[in-house]
Amino acid sequence: MPTEYHLRLAGNGPTGRAILLCERAGTTYELDVLTLLYAIVLTEDPALVPDRTAVRAVLEPGTADALAAVDAMYRPLDQAALDLAAGGTFRARADRYEARVAADHLEADHMHGCALITLHQSRETVYHDDGPLQRGLAMGRARSVLARQLQPTTADRPAGP
Incomplete structure (x- = not known):
């Protein structure tokens, strides 16, 4: 039973x-990148996020089956985020996302604020003894x-939530 x-x-x-x-x-290493991926795809297609009231209604029984039903509701969003992470369009779409968030003043939203920080940090150059390095994103781990x-199947997923 989920906690x-x-x-x-x-x-x-x-x-x-x-x-x-x-x-x-x-x-939790991939959390920032997942949040960024979700923010980008939801800015492009807000209908990918399930209705919060419907999700909470499905969760009401508090069972593992209820959690699995929510997983099914989020499958289109998860798939869109994976497609973004795996495709070759990430940088272009990230640039469009950044411009749209700035134009629409969405950065006050927690998800967009976190996503912008992650995006900006990924573009920073950090300096080590070996010279400058791009910070980048942990895109492979997020994928x-x-x-x-x-x-x-859920057979190879750990038991629990």
């Missing part, structure tokens, strides 16, 4: 979804978290 904490995460929109997937994968979630 109350995991049920709350599942009902807390895309940000809660990103946290839940990272916890299932046993890491793994999403791909794992989108597997057709």
Whole structure:
């Protein structure tokens, strides 16, 4: 049976979804990148996020089946984020996202604020003894978290939330 904490995460929109997937994968390292991927695809297609009231209604029983039903509701968003992470269009779409957030003043929203910070940090150059290095994103690890979630069976996922 899922914990109350995991049920709350599942009902807390895309940000809660990103946290839940990272916890299932046993890491929070990819959280910022998942949040960025969700923010970009939701800015392009807001209909990908399930209705929060419907999600909470599905979660009401508080069972593993309820959590699985929410996973199904989020599948289109997870797939769109994976497609963005795996495709060759990330930089162009990230640039369009950044311009739109600035134009629409969406950065006050928590998800967009976190996404912009992640995007800006990925473009920074950090200096080490070996010279300048681009910080970059942990895109490969984020793809793994999403791909794992989108597997057709749950047999190889850890038990629990």
